[in-house]
Amino acid sequence: MQDFKVKDVSLAPKGSLQIEWASEHMPVLCQIKKRFAKEKPFKDLTLGACLHVTKETGVLVETLLAGGARITLCGSNPLSTQDEVAAALTEKGVKVFAWRGQTTEEYYWCVERAIGHKPVITLDDGADLVGAIHSKRTEALSNIIGGTEETTTGVLRLRAMEKTGTLKYAIIAVNDAYTKYLFDNRYGTGQSTIDGILRATNILLAGKNFVVCGYGWCGRGLAMRANGMGANVIVTEVNPLKALEAAMNGFRVMPIAEAATVGDIFVTTTGDISVIRKEHMQKMKDGAILANSGHFNVEINIKNLEELSASKRNIRPNLDEYKLGDGRRIYLLADGRLVNLASAEGHPAEVMDMSFANQALGVEYLAKSEKMSPKVYPVPKEIDETVARLKLEAMKIKIDQLTGEQRKYLATWEMGTT
Ligand SMILES: NC(=O)c1ccc[n+]([C@@H]2O[C@H](COP(=O)([O-])OP(=O)(O)OC[C@H]3O[C@@H](n4cnc5c(N)ncnc54)[C@H](O)[C@@H]3O)[C@@H](O)[C@H]2O)c1
Numbered sequence: 392m393q394d395f396k397v398k399d400v401s402l403a404p405k406g407s408l409q410i411e412w413a414s415e416h417m418p419v420l421c422q423i424k425k426r427f428a429k430e431k432p433f434k435d436l437t438l439g440a441c442l443h444v445t446k447e448t449g450v451l452v453e454t455l456l457a458g459g460a461r462i463t464l465c466g467s468n469p470l471s472t473q474d475e476v477a478a479a480l481t482e483k484g485v486k487v488f489a490w491r492g493q494t495t496e497e498y499y500w501c502v503e504r505a506i507g508h509k510p511v512i513t514l515d516d517g518a519d520l521v522g523a524i525h526s527k528r529t530e531a532l533s534n535i536i537g538g539t540e541e542t543t544t545g546v547l548r549l550r551a552m553e554k555t556g557t558l559k560y561a562i563i564a565v566n567d568a569y570t571k572y573l574f575d576n577r578y579g580t581g582q583s584t585i586d587g588i589l590r591a592t593n594i595l596l597a598g599k600n601f602v603v604c605g606y607g608w609c610g611r612g613l614a615m616r617a618n619g620m621g622a623n624v625i626v627t628e629v630n631p632l633k634a635l636e637a638a639m640n641g642f643r644v645m646p647i648a649e650a651a652t653v654g655d656i657f658v659t660t661t662g663d664i665s666v667i668r669k670e671h672m673q674k675m676k677d678g679a680i681l682a683n684s685g686h687f688n689v690e691i692n693i694k695n696l697e698e699l700s701a702s703k704r705n706i707r708p709n710l711d712e713y714k715l716g717d718g719r720r721i722y723l724l725a726d727g728r729l730v731n732l733a734s735a736e737g738h739p740a741e742v743m744d745m746s747f748a749n750q751a752l753g754v755e756y757l758a759k760s761e762k763m764s765p766k767v768y769p770v771p772k773e774i775d776e777t778v779a780r781l782k783l784e785a786m787k788i789k790i791d792q793l794t795g796e797q798r799k800y801l802a803t804w805e806m807g808t809t
Pocket residue numbers: 542543544545572575576580604605606607608609610627628629630633660661662663666684685686687729730731737738
C-alpha cells in the first residue's frame with residue numbers, strides 16, 4: 392500500500408533532475424553524504440522532517456538516507472512544496488506528505504502523518520511539527536530523543552516553550568549557526584526574495600521606493616540586493632541598534648506609517664505580526680505592492696486588506712489585486728506567504744549547502760549523544776567551523792594559520808604598548 396501523498400508521482404523524473412542540479416551546487420552536503428554512506432550513523436532510526444520540500448531539501452533527504460535513516464517528510468508551508476521533488480523522493484522510499492497549494496487543514500493533516508510514523512529525531516522549519524507533537528500528539532514524545540530547527544521564527548517559538556517549561560526534548564537551533572544565518576538569511580533571502588517579486592510581477596526595481604520592514608539578517612540581505620538593483624530602499628525597524636545600522640548603511644529609516652505614504656513595494660522580514668495593517672494600507676499609493684518574506688503569513692494583515700477591499704481578482708500567478716473602496720489598488724504577492732518560496736524556488740543551493748550541512752551534522756550529533764535535557768542548544772562550534780572549512784575547501788579558498796607566536800600573543804595579557 393502506498394504510504395505517501397503527493398500531487399503527481401509521474402513528476403518524479405523531473406524532480407530527480409532538479410535534485411541532481413541542486414546537488415551539483417552543494418559540495419559540503421555531498422561530502423557529508425559520502426561519509427554517512429560509509430558510517431551509517433542513522434541505521435534503523437526514523438526521522439520526521441517538516442521542511443520546505445525543495446530540490447535542496449531533496450539533497451538533504453538523500454544525505455540522511457545515505458546514513459541509513461528512514462524518513463517521513465511533510466512541507467513546512469502550504470505553498471512552498473515543489474511537486475516534482477516531492478514525487479522524486481517517494482521513489483527513494485521517503486514517506487512524503489506534501490503538495491503545493493494546501494489548505495490549512497491539509498497542511499496539518501500532513502504534519503500529523505509525519506508524527507504518526509514515530510520519529511526518533513525531528514527536523515523542523517518554523518516549529519509546527521514540534522508544536523503539534525507538544526499539543527495534540529503528546530504520546531509521540533516518549534519516542535523522541537531530540538530535534539533540529541531551521542529558522543528564526545521556529546527558534547523563537549521553541550525558546551518560548553523552553554521558558555515556560557513546555558519543551559519536552561532537546562532542540563539544536565540550526566538557525567543560530569554562523570554558517571546558517573550569515574549566508575542563508577542574508578544572501579539567500581536577499582536574492583530569492585527579489586527573485587520571487589520579479590517572477591510574480593516582472594516590474595523594474597530601479598527607481599522604485601522599496602520598503603524593507605525589519606533590518607535583521609533577512610532584511611539586511613534584502614535591502615542590500617534591492618539597493619543593488621537601483622531601488623531607493625527605506626527601512627522600518629523597532630530596534631534602535633538595527634535602525635541605526637540601517638541608517639549608517641545609507642538607507643532611509645522611518646516609521647511604517649510614514650513609509651506607507653511613499654513606498655511602491657513593501658516587503659516584511661520581521662517574524663512579527665501585523666507589521667503592515669489597516670492604517671498603513673489606507674495611506675498607500677495606488678498600485679502599491681505588498682510581499683512577505685518572514686516565516687508566517689501574519690506580517691501583512693490580510694484580513695485588514697480584505698476588509699478595505701471592494702473586490703479582488705487574480706492578475707497572474709502569485710499576484711492578486713485588491714481594489715479598495717476609493718478605487719486605489721493594492722497588490723499582494725503569494726497570499727502573503729514566503730514570497731521567495733511560493734513565487735520562486737527559495738534560496739539558491741549554494742547557501743542551503745551550509746544550512747543543511749548544519750542540519751545533517753546536527754541530526755548526527757543528536758543521534759550519537761546521550762539523551763540531552765529539554766533545552767534549545769546552539770549548534771556546537773565544531774560543527775559550525777567544520778561547515779565553514781568544508782565550504783572554503785569546496786570554493787578552493789585557502790586561509791592563513793596562526794603562528795605559534797601569534798597563538799601565544801592572543802592568549803596572554805603581558806605585552807602591551809611597545
Ligand atoms: N524567506 C526565507 O526563506 C527566510 C529565511 C530565513 C528566515 N526567514 C524568516 O524571516 C523572519 C526574519 O528572520 P531574521 O533572521 O531576519 O530575524 P532577525 O531577528 O534577525 O530580524 C528581525 C528584525 O525585525 C525587526 N522587527 C520586529 N518587529 C518589527 C516591526 N513591527 N517593525 C519593524 N521591524 C520589526 C526586529 O527588530 C529585527 O531586527 C523570520 O520569520 C524567519 O523565520 C525567512
